[in-house]
Amino acid sequence: MLKRTPLLANIIGGAMAILVILIFEEPGRPFTMGQGLLLYLLCVVTSMGIAMFFDPNAKKAKEEFLKINFYEEKK
Amino acid sequence: MQVGHVAVAFVVSSFAPELTGGRIAVFSLESIIVSFVAHWLPNFDVIPIWLKIAKDSFHCTWSHSLLFVAAVGLILLPINVGWASLAVASLIIHLMADMPSSVGLPILMPWRKRFTVNLWADTGHSGWVAFKGTYMQAWTWLLEGGAFVVLFVRAYQEGVWPFI
Numbered sequence: 001m002l003k004r005t006p007l008l009a010n011i012i013g014g015a016m017a018i019l020v021i022l023i024f025e026e027p028g029r030p031f032t033m034g035q036g037l038l039l040y041l042l043c044v045v046t047s048m049g050i051a052m053f054f055d056p057n058a059k060k061a062k063e064e065f066l067k068i069n070f071y072e073e074k075k
Numbered sequence: 076m077q078v079g080h081v082a083v084a085f086v087v088s089s090f091a092p093e094l095t096g097g098r099i100a101v102f103s104l105e106s107i108i109v110s111f112v113a114h115w116l117p118n119f120d121v122i123p124i125w126l127k128i129a130k131d132s133f134h135c136t137w138s139h140s141l142l143f144v145a146a147v148g149l150i151l152l153p154i155n156v157g158w159a160s161l162a163v164a165s166l167i168i169h170l171m172a173d174m175p176s177s178v179g180l181p182i183l184m185p186w187r188k189r190f191t192v193n194l195w196a197d198t199g200h201s202g203w204v205a206f207k208g209t210y211m212q213a214w215t216w217l218l219e220g221g222a223f224v225v226l227f228v229r230a231y232q233e234g235v236w237p238f239i
Binding site: 047052 | 132197200205211213221228237
């Protein structure tokens with residue numbers, strides 16, 4: 001994994017968390033700091049996927065696993 | 076999909092009233108148990124593999140088909156209509172969650188053609204290699220993390236923990 005991948009995930013995750021709050025937060029029922037932090041962590045996990053699209057190692061891992069047949073009969 | 080199945084099963088239970096015509100309450104113990112058991116049922120096909128009764132190739136075959144979904148639904152229908160509806164929904168969503176794997180699912184068994192969206196490479200049915208390999212790929216993080224974000228929003232909307 002490239003060093004920039006988690007950093008990119010944090011930036012995208014922050015933007016995603018703000019977007020989720022803007023869309024789903026109900027007036028008069030704001031998220032607490034803890035809930036916001038939990039949402040941010042979940043969004044960072046999700047954003048890891050987006051960040052990994054720009055990481056050649058993730059693509060390489062997929063290509064390597066595609067070469068293996070895990071269900072081949074053992075002789 | 077690995078850990079994401081937990082979030083997906085909870086999300087299904089969050090829609091229990093809609094899926095069962097109001098027979099089962101949202102996030103109730105009943106809805107959670109039925110959703111989880113039904114959602115994990117297809118993966119119990121690894122048990123005969125672990126017991127060396129079946130070959131590795133048995134994974135993701137009959138238990139991941141629409142025939143299996145129909146069988147479970149028909150068995151539960153005379154027992155409890157709500158359980159049957161929720162179980163069928165959970166099973167279909169399990170198939171959808173596994174469909175992005177490159178191995179594909181023979182959903183139209185006994186026709187053996189496998190269908191896949193091919194978003195991530197298959198890494199085997201169980202074990203550390205399967206687990207680690209899954210999380211070396213981008214789409215698994217995106218979809219599984221996304222499932223947890225959806226669960227967070229559903230918990231907020233329904234006012235359950237951590238939103239009490």
